[in-house]
Amino acid sequence: MELQAVLMAAGGGSRMMDLTYNTPKPLLPVGNRPLIWYPLNLLERVGFEGKHSVISENKPSKVSLKVKMISTTDILVVSCDLITDVALHEVVDLFRAHNATLSMLMSKVHEFTETVPGQKGKKKAGEQRDFVGVDVTGKRLLFMANEADLEEGLVLRKSIMRKHPRMLIKTGLLDAHLYCLKRSVVDFLVHNKSVTSIRGELVPYLVRKQFSKSLNSKNATEDTEKNQKQQDAHHNLELLSTSKEEALLQLARERSCWNDHRGDMSEAYHGGKLRCYVHIMEEGMCYRVNTLAAYIEANRVVPKLFEDPPIHPTAVVSERSLVGSDSIIGPICQISEKTSIKRSNVGTSSTIKEKVKITNSIIMNGVTIEEGCNIQGSVICNNAVIGRGADMKYCLVGSGQRIEPEAERTNEVIVGSDQLMEI
Amino acid sequence: MADSDGRQVVSINHSTEEDVKLQEVVQAKCEGKELTKEEKQRLRKEKKQHKKNKKDDRGPPEKEKEKEKASVLAPSKPATQSPAHKAAPVPVNASASESPVAAEKPAKSKAEQRAERRARQDTERASKQGKKEGGQQSASSKPKATPNELQPVVKRLPEHIQVDDPAALKKLAKKLERQQVPLRSDYGYKVSLFSHLHQYSRKNPPTQQISIPATVIHPSIVRLGLQYSQGIIAGSNARSVALLHAFKQVIQDYSTPPNEELSRDLVNKLSPYISFLSQCRPLSASMGNAIKYIKKEISNIPSQCKEEEAKRRLQECIDSYINEKIILASEAISKYAIEKISDGDVILVYGCSSLVNHILCEAFEKQRKFRVIVVDSRPRLEGREALRRLVKKGIRCTYVLISALSYILPEVSKVFLGAHALLANGYVMSRVGTSQIALVAKAYNVPVLVCCETYKFCERVQTDSFESNELDDPDDLIVTRNGKTHLENWQTVKSLGLLNLVYDVTPPDFVDLVITDLGMIPCTSVPVVLRVKNVDQ
Numbered sequence: 001m002e003l004q005a006v007l008m009a010a011g012g013g014s015r016m017m018d019l020t021y022n023t024p025k026p027l028l029p030v031g032n033r034p035l036i037w038y039p040l041n042l043l044e045r046v047g048f049e050g051k052h053s054v055i056s057e058n059k060p061s062k063v064s065l066k067v068k069m070i071s072t073t074d075i076l077v078v079s080c081d082l083i084t085d086v087a088l089h090e091v092v093d094l095f096r097a098h099n100a101t102l103s104m105l106m107s108k109v110h111e112f113t114e115t116v117p118g119q120k121g122k123k124k125a126g127e128q129r130d131f132v133g134v135d136v137t138g139k140r141l142l143f144m145a146n147e148a149d150l151e152e153g154l155v156l157r158k159s160i161m162r163k164h165p166r167m168l169i170k171t172g173l174l175d176a177h178l179y180c181l182k183r184s185v186v187d188f189l190v191h192n193k194s195v196t197s198i199r200g201e202l203v204p205y206l207v208r209k210q211f212s213k214s215l216n217s218k219n220a221t222e223d224t225e226k227n228q229k230q231q232d233a234h235h236n237l238e239l240l241s242t243s244k245e246e247a248l249l250q251l252a253r254e255r256s257c258w259n260d261h262r263g264d265m266s267e268a269y270h271g272g273k274l275r276c277y278v279h280i281m282e283e284g285m286c287y288r289v290n291t292l293a294a295y296i297e298a299n300r301v302v303p304k305l306f307e308d309p310p311i312h313p314t315a316v317v318s319e320r321s322l323v324g325s326d327s328i329i330g331p332i333c334q335i336s337e338k339t340s341i342k343r344s345n346v347g348t349s350s351t352i353k354e355k356v357k358i359t360n361s362i363i364m365n366g367v368t369i370e371e372g373c374n375i376q377g378s379v380i381c382n383n384a385v386i387g388r389g390a391d392m393k394y395c396l397v398g399s400g401q402r403i404e405p406e407a408e409r410t411n412e413v414i415v416g417s418d419q420l421m422e423i
Numbered sequence: 424m425a426d427s428d429g430r431q432v433v434s435i436n437h438s439t440e441e442d443v444k445l446q447e448v449v450q451a452k453c454e455g456k457e458l459t460k461e462e463k464q465r466l467r468k469e470k471k472q473h474k475k476n477k478k479d480d481r482g483p484p485e486k487e488k489e490k491e492k493a494s495v496l497a498p499s500k501p502a503t504q505s506p507a508h509k510a511a512p513v514p515v516n517a518s519a520s521e522s523p524v525a526a527e528k529p530a531k532s533k534a535e536q537r538a539e540r541r542a543r544q545d546t547e548r549a550s551k552q553g554k555k556e557g558g559q560q561s562a563s564s565k566p567k568a569t570p571n572e573l574q575p576v577v578k579r580l581p582e583h584i585q586v587d588d589p590a591a592l593k594k595l596a597k598k599l600e601r602q603q604v605p606l607r608s609d610y611g612y613k614v615s616l617f618s619h620l621h622q623y624s625r626k627n628p629p630t631q632q633i634s635i636p637a638t639v640i641h642p643s644i645v646r647l648g649l650q651y652s653q654g655i656i657a658g659s660n661a662r663s664v665a666l667l668h669a670f671k672q673v674i675q676d677y678s679t680p681p682n683e684e685l686s687r688d689l690v691n692k693l694s695p696y697i698s699f700l701s702q703c704r705p706l707s708a709s710m711g712n713a714i715k716y717i718k719k720e721i722s723n724i725p726s727q728c729k730e731e732e733a734k735r736r737l738q739e740c741i742d743s744y745i746n747e748k749i750i751l752a753s754e755a756i757s758k759y760a761i762e763k764i765s766d767g768d769v770i771l772v773y774g775c776s777s778l779v780n781h782i783l784c785e786a787f788e789k790q791r792k793f794r795v796i797v798v799d800s801r802p803r804l805e806g807r808e809a810l811r812r813l814v815k816k817g818i819r820c821t822y823v824l825i826s827a828l829s830y831i832l833p834e835v836s837k838v839f840l841g842a843h844a845l846l847a848n849g850y851v852m853s854r855v856g857t858s859q860i861a862l863v864a865k866a867y868n869v870p871v872l873v874c875c876e877t878y879k880f881c882e883r884v885q886t887d888s889f890e891s892n893e894l895d896d897p898d899d900l901i902v903t904r905n906g907k908t909h910l911e912n913w914q915t916v917k918s919l920g921l922l923n924l925v926y927d928v929t930p931p932d933f934v935d936l937v938i939t940d941l942g943m944i945p946c947t948s949v950p951v952v953l954r955v956k957n958v959d960q
Contacts, residue, residue, distance in 0.1 A: 047634025
């Protein structure tokens with residue numbers, strides 16, 4: 001088998017706790033489908049048949065669970081919060097053609113235009129920039145660091161500059177958390193339990209390792225590696241990858257008149273065995289639903305992708321109501337008379353009573369909205385109840401909350417008191 | 424008078440089918456050609472036959488055929504189309520069917536009528552099989568129709584050089600669909616002389632429709648196909664070695680299904696892989712020979728052999744093939760070639776040939792004193808890679824582009840060329856530009872030595888670079904200088920076509936010696952070698 005898919009559904013949604021304290025992140029509805037449906041659909045469309053899903057209760061770490069899995073093939077890791085229409089073969093082709101160790105997907109960051117409930121001030125805290133360095137072709141990944149890891153400034157090793165004198169450093173990129181990893185990397189992870197996060201540790205490590213000085217001797221002098229255990233682990237990684245390079249492939253490469261760079265006297269790939277590639281999506285849709293803003297944006301954009309009827313056949317929509325064309329109504333809903341729904345998503349089994357105006361909002365499953373409410377730009381979570389005549393503007397109503405009748409809330413996050421204790 | 428006769432002819436036509444004939448007649452008249460009495464007789468006879476055919480319940484396909492024929496050709500008479508169409512004695516491309524038509528115009532004899540009848544029977548047979556005959560007969564069906572004709576043996580043209588023939592394309596599409604291999608579509612406007620060849624774009628990789636993970640086609644074959652189409656593995660030897668390596672992995676992962684024999688099933692399994700690879704990039708002659716060898720070896724596996732044993736045997740065969748035909752052959756060739764290199768030589772090489780580079784490195788190691796001139800050409804600029812390898816070894820090199828060839832040739836004492844294939848008539852098929860090098864070298868009386876392993880000898884015969892070639896991605900020719908890309912929108916200019924040829928053929932008169940692992944032979948001895956090889960096998 002060529003590739004096995006691993007879907008990381010373990011993330012706790014730490015950046016949107018208000019939405020996820022009651023519902024696990026993979027099951028958050030986006031466009032009236034659970035979030036995990038989108039990466040699963042992507043994999044299925046492309047041709048994957050059996051998948052491995054990794055779900056955990058509490059652990060935010062992404063890798064500890066992989067230790068249990070000893071893979072016999074290369075793997076494709078997808079995060080459960082990825083919604084994209086990328087042509088997956090672009091990423092996998094890089095992985096196949098160059099016999100790469102790592103191949104990942106990135107896309108240009110979209111500015112979110114919708115107002116986010118409960119957001120105070122303009123600058124969103126906690127959004128750190130990623131610095132990504134690619135070579136002239138834009139495919140080979142030379143450098144990756146997160147702003148948080150850089151203390152004073154960006155440090156580039158001379159060995160990288162000697163091998164790739166022209167490097168483009170990009171900052172406006174979003175990591176889609178879709179990685180193709182070689183089997184030797186998985187074995188490396190199994191043996192090396194100190195690596196806990198793919199994105200935070202493994203990927204920068206692999207990118208750095210491309211240019212490590214000597215691949216055969218044990219005196220690999222890396223500035224970040226201190227443990228002997230980790231040094232053994234690199235050695236492990238190299239052994240695992242060199243044993244795979246067969247003599248015939250070597251012969252073929254020698255006889256081939258291709259080189260990936262020119263201007264210096266080294267052979268293709270500078271003789272390096274470890275290669276990391278990235279595919280940067282120029283156009284197309286790629287969202288990672290890990291913040292509230294992204295969640296709202298995704299809900300806006302995603303329904304347009306699929307050909308489903310905007311109003312589910314089992315929904316009961318009364319004739320005197322007005323459902324805009326860019327709204328979607330989920331199954332078993334009840335929309336009563338004189339209700340107006342514009343640019344909104346209404347989830348499964350929700351009940352909307354008469355004379356309600358809903359604009360630009362996301363109503364999740366099982367919500368009851370009593371008569372005369374006016375809901376604008378808000379997110380109402382599962383099983384919430386909005387009392388009669390309430391007026392909500394840019395609010396986030398947590399799961400299971402009740403809003404008293406005639407309430408007037410603007411730009412507030414309403415969650416239960418027990419949730420406030422969660423960190 | 425001709426007009427009145429013409430009108431008479433016209434008045435006979437009543438049915439809608441004959442309206443087409445009317446069009447043809449009018450067309451012919453407009454062309455300025457008069458219908459002579461014989462031709463009118465022919466027309467009438469033709470009409471009678473077609474009426475009979477109509478009664479035979481072949482109305483629609485015949486009409487279509489007639490219509491297409493009418494639309495296709497202008498100058499030659501429509502009457503002679505039907506018989507000459509299928510009875511074309513000259514077995515050439517479909518487009519050349521018009522010339523035999525013209526040749527047969529004057530002699531309408533019993534032979535012609537017999538031919539017409541036979542042709543009609545053929546079409547009936549064909550229509551019964553449900554085949555739709557396009558306006559142009561594909562050459563592959565010509566052998567069926569012409570066994571009793573003047574030319575007895577008509578060789579089938581391979582599919583990859585019949586791209587402008589819709590029938591052949593349809594056959595190819597059907598075959599690929601059966602094998603579940605995605606069809607790669609052509610890209611861009613093709614220069615008319617080469618419209619019978621495929622032209623693909625690197626931006627549409629062949630893996631677009633292949634599922635991830637690849638299940639129908641073995642993953643190592645998918646990887647190989649990608650590497651071919653992106654040019655990561657280029658060069659005749661490299662492609663063959665990589666192909667054999669991929670086959671080794673395929674054989675490793677293969678397991679015989681129940682009730683099947685390895686010797687037959689494995690060969691069937693390889694066919695879709697080979698189709699896929701040829702969709703990625705047309706197969707080279709060396710690859711073709713390697714595939715033939717493998718298939719022969721597989722079919723020769725005795726049926727009582729156990730699977731593990733058979734697999735092991737096949738792996739050994741592949742290893743020994745590579746060892747003998749490529750590695751040891753290059754050793755032998757360099758030994759012979761080094762005899763030809765003397766101290767003080769100035770050797771000219773073209774592009775990046777793995778064999779020639781190997782020879783020069785060996786000669787340098789054996790302390791020969793020479794210097795090298797590397798000639799390079801756009802758009803591939805492979806000479807840079809050859810230059811790198813030679814300079815890394817320590818050889819003194821000069822680098823020029825092919826436009827400076829006649830300037831630099833007075834300095835040169837020998838020319839060493841690599842070959843992609845050696846054809847059975849002694850022609851050398853190699854990277855485009857090689858024939859020019861050989862030509863100018865001949866003009867300057869510089870000896871030209873071609874180095875080629877025997878496994879690249881192929882039984883094809885070709886005298887020009889048009890018939891069988893490869894068209895690379897035309898966008899490779901686009902270059903950006905000073906921030907300006909002039910050819911960026913070349914597709915919008917209707918009269919502009921970009922041609923990126925890959926191969927050309929050099930006649931044997933320009934080649935002085937061919938150095939093979941069997942020794943140093945003149946170019947004309949290639950068929951002898953082929954014959955000897957066939958006897959051996």
